[in-house]
Amino acid sequence: MPGYDDDLRLAHVLADAAERVTMARFKAEDLRVEAKPDLSLVSDADRTAEEVLRGQLQRTRPRDAVVGEEFPGTGHGPRRWVIDPIDGTHNFVRGVPVWATLIALVDGDQPVLGLVAAPALGRRWWAATGTGAWTGRNITAAKRIQTSGVRSIADASISLSSVTSWSASGRLSPVLRLMDRCWRDRAYGDFWSYMMVAEGAVDIAAEPELALYDMAALVPIVTEAGGRFTSLDGTPGPFGGNAVATNGLLHDEVLRALTPQG
Template identity: 75%
Template sequence: MATYDDDLRLAHVLADAVERITMSRFRAEDLSVESKPDLTLVSDADKAAEELVRMQLKRTRPRDAVEGEEFETTGHGPRRWVIDPIDGTHNFVRGVPVWGTLISLVDNEMPVLGLVAAPALGRRWWAANGSGAWSGRSLSSAKRIHVSKVSTIEDASLSYSSLKGWRALDRHEEFLALTDDCWRTRAYGDFWSYMLVAEGAVDIAAEPELAVYDMAALVPIVTEAGGRFTSLAGKPGPWGGNAVATNGLLHDEVLERLGTDARA
């Protein structure tokens, strides 16, 4: 089995470098913000952070492809780094500390490494295939994390980002019914929902519309923590355009209730 220890160490180095940019621009009075064609926001910090990662990967992993949110995919081959420089840009530009840098390595179309760095929260999570999922400030100060053992929807805590997308997907009523049946619901949002699933603080996270760069880094962390990560149609990994992550025990029931192929 291939090991990715060197790549994981590199991911931490990349996250350290990005953090110096993003934290220097967080809540900066001169932050430049633009609207992209899809009406989402992008800041000068997003672009600078991704450019830095691409430059360092070109130097340290010249044979690997790189895919990011802000610029075109470069290179080709079985290994591809997938980068979201700031997941939660809308939070970032409004001064909300729930944003993070997502770094993933995809090898032969499988996400084999994921790192999520949330410097404004003082948190970092990471995993590589076969190495477990971890949280801490660095590789040398880490604690292994695991999903919860909650086995019923009535005892489950669910986290989500917003309600609008569920209406667009024609699953609004089904989603609301699921939230009504859960013990607790909170909109922690973006990457944080999935990291809370991985560390057992939340049992279900789901979003109706996501890009690969939103999800690739989350998959190894959730699965190495013992959970499941699929699309609403039940396809494993970040390839289905949306996401359901659970502790595994609740996954089939959540898919039955929300899944895009569950309609009569």
């Protein structure tokens, strides 16, 4: 099994570079914000941070492909860096500190490295294949994390995205029934729900519509922490267009609960 220590160190360097851009623009009075064709928002900070990440990857990993949110993919080959400069742009532009830079390495068809950097929260989470999952301010100030041991839906804490998104997916009824069975339901949003699953603070997280760059960095962190990450149809990984992450113990039951009844 190949090691990814050098790539993980690079991911932290990339996160440092993105942070210098994003934190300088967070709550800036002259922040420029536009609506994209899908009506999602993009700011000048999103585009500048992605340009910085792409430039550094071109210098340090010129043979690797790059997939990002704001610009067309570049390069070919089995190794792909998947980046989202600001996951949670709507929070970013409103001054809410729950947003993060997502950095992943996909080798072949497997996400083998993920780093989530949330500088406004003062937190990072990261993992690579075989390393376990970690959180802290940086590599030298880190602690290992793991998912919870909750075995019953009735004892579980669940974090879901908006009712509007679930309604559009045609799964609102099963989602509401699942929420009603859980001990506690919240909507922490974006990357944060999945990082709390990895930390054991939340047991279930799910969203009905996501892109590869929204999910690729999350998968190694959740799975190395002992959890499972699949699409709503149970396919492992970030390629199904939606996501369910759990502590692993609850996963099959959650998938059944989220399946619309015919």
